[in-house]
Amino acid sequence: MLNKTELENRIIPYKMLYESVTSTYELIEGILPDHGIPSLRIGLKLLKSVMEEYIQKAREGLPIIGHHFSFPTEYLSCFECVPVCIEAVSYLLAALLPHGSEPYYDLITNWGHPFHTCTSQKGTMGMTLDDLFKFDAIITPTAPCDNTYASYPFFSYYKKIPVIAPDLPFLKEEKSYYYHGEQIKIGIEQLGKIINQEPDYEKLRKAIELENQVSKMKLEIFELKKAKPCPVENMFNAMSAAAAIYFSGRAENVNYYNDMLKIAKTRYKNNEHHGGEEKVRSIWPYMIIFFDLELGEWLDRHLGMSILFDIFNYNFAEPINTKSDLDTMLYGMAKKSMEAPMVKQSAEFYYSFIDQCVQLAKDYSADCFIFTSHIGCKQFGSVPQILREALRDEVGIPMLLIDVDVGDARFASEKIIREKIKMFAQTLM
Numbered sequence: 433m434l435n436k437t438e439l440e441n442r443i444i445p446y447k448m449l450y451e452s453v454t455s456t457y458e459l460i461e462g463i464l465p466d467h468g469i470p471s472l473r474i475g476l477k478l479l480k481s482v483m484e485e486y487i488q489k490a491r492e493g494l495p496i497i498g499h500h501f502s503f504p505t506e507y508l509s510c511f512e513c514v515p516v517c518i519e520a521v522s523y524l525l526a527a528l529l530p531h532g533s534e535p536y537y538d539l540i541t542n543w544g545h546p547f548h549t550c551t552s553q554k555g556t557m558g559m560t561l562d563d564l565f566k567f568d569a570i571i572t573p574t575a576p577c578d579n580t581y582a583s584y585p586f587f588s589y590y591k592k593i594p595v596i597a598p599d600l601p602f603l604k605e606e607k608s609y610y611y612h613g614e615q616i617k618i619g620i621e622q623l624g625k626i627i628n629q630e631p632d633y634e635k636l637r638k639a640i641e642l643e644n645q646v647s648k649m650k651l652e653i654f655e656l657k658k659a660k661p662c663p664v665e666n667m668f669n670a671m672s673a674a675a676a677i678y679f680s681g682r683a684e685n686v687n688y689y690n691d692m693l694k695i696a697k698t699r700y701k702n703n704e705h706h707g708g709e710e711k712v713r714s715i716w717p718y719m720i721i722f723f724d725l726e727l728g729e730w731l732d733r734h735l736g737m738s739i740l741f742d743i744f745n746y747n748f749a750e751p752i753n754t755k756s757d758l759d760t761m762l763y764g765m766a767k768k769s770m771e772a773p774m775v776k777q778s779a780e781f782y783y784s785f786i787d788q789c790v791q792l793a794k795d796y797s798a799d800c801f802i803f804t805s806h807i808g809c810k811q812f813g814s815v816p817q818i819l820r821e822a823l824r825d826e827v828g829i830p831m832l833l834i835d836v837d838v839g840d841a842r843f844a845s846e847k848i849i850r851e852k853i854k855m856f857a858q859t860l861m
């Protein structure tokens with residue numbers, strides 16, 4: 433029988449995250465003026481209380497369930513458990529700690545995992561190798577990329593953790609949504625058997641209804657982003673990526689978007705830009721740089737550059753029907769998961785990605801695109817040049833390409849990245 437400390441120590445990286453979230457939040461409260469970077473201030477406060485709750489649940493002995501971000505956290509709300517998004521831990525630590533998850537990338541690389549795979553998984557793999565996470569089970573759909581397929585077997589092969597893999601098809605058609613919905617249900621039931629719990633579909637329905645409310649507010653925020661200047665600060669992009677994982681299916685997500693929507697509406701009415709003056713409107717069709725949390729704020733204030741969207745933000749999901757039967761809800765869940773950020777783009781041919789980028793550029797009056805070509809995302813390696821040509825021919829705007837590892841500063845440093853963007857911005861003004 434484990435004691436409370438041993439139970440809590442099954443999620444040591446969450447304790448590290450809790451400490452770093454708390455100290456960053458206290459720093460912000462202590463030094464920023466009252467209205468400074470609201471997305472970060474509001475988000476960190478909520479994140480602190482969610483982390484506290486998870487640590488308490490681990491102390492009570494609830495099972496620790498790892499999951500890929502393409503199996504949304506709210507789907508686990510049908511169990512009493514502590515959900516851990518494998519990818520989010522690596523990158524949230526990269527954002528909040530000096531040298532972030534780098535020691536854990538090195539651990540798993542030294543163990544023999546290829547260095548060029550995705551750091552989003554490598555961080556948590558290194559932490560698990562070091563016994564900082566003790567998972568009871570892991571669930572991951574067979575998507576969105578080769579890194580996912582190739583990395584998750586480590587957990588079952590080396591650590592003997594049961595890994596459940598609901599199949600996620602590539603075809604975006606009605607039959608695929610029914611099929612993936614069934615796969616989600618089978619996955620949930622297998623997971624229930626492992627942790628000895630019956631799935632509570634009523635709790636799941638309530639969590640999905642909260643997410644439906646969030647989707648509505650997201651769409652309103654997206655509408656406001658069409659305005660010049662953009663009434664939403666860049667830091668919102670990073671914080672909303674964290675919210676999509678840690679607040680998912682919870683009242684905190686509704687509160688976060690409610691507050692952000694109010695702020696955006698006020699700025700819109702007053703024609704206000706967070707950084708003072710908007711000079712450049714950029715779209716980042718792939719990821720922002722997670723190891724440099726401050727980059728968005730620097731772009732707002734020093735270059736007057738708005739980031740209208742990054743990949744985790746242009747998600748125009750339809751609400752899920754929760755009022756009918758379970759199969760209908762599973763169909764909606766499957767459709768939403770298959771069209772979720774990064775899953776949609778990485779698990780299909782690039783035509784629709786290019787079309788969507790061109791349309792976003794037109795609808796949101798973008799001046800440029802900035803494409804972070806992440807070393808892990810090999811499936812996306814051929815896309816930038818095609819996208820650059822499409823943006824030039826269809827919209828007449830340029831695209832900057834930066835080779836990077838978004839979670840590891842040793843590949844391309846913060847200094848190099850900022851220099852590149854600065855030089856690029858000068859060509860636009």
Ligand code: SF4
Nearest residue numbers: 550577579778808809
């Ligand atoms: S799609 Fe790219 S960033 Fe996302 S998990 Fe796969 S390799 Fe990593």
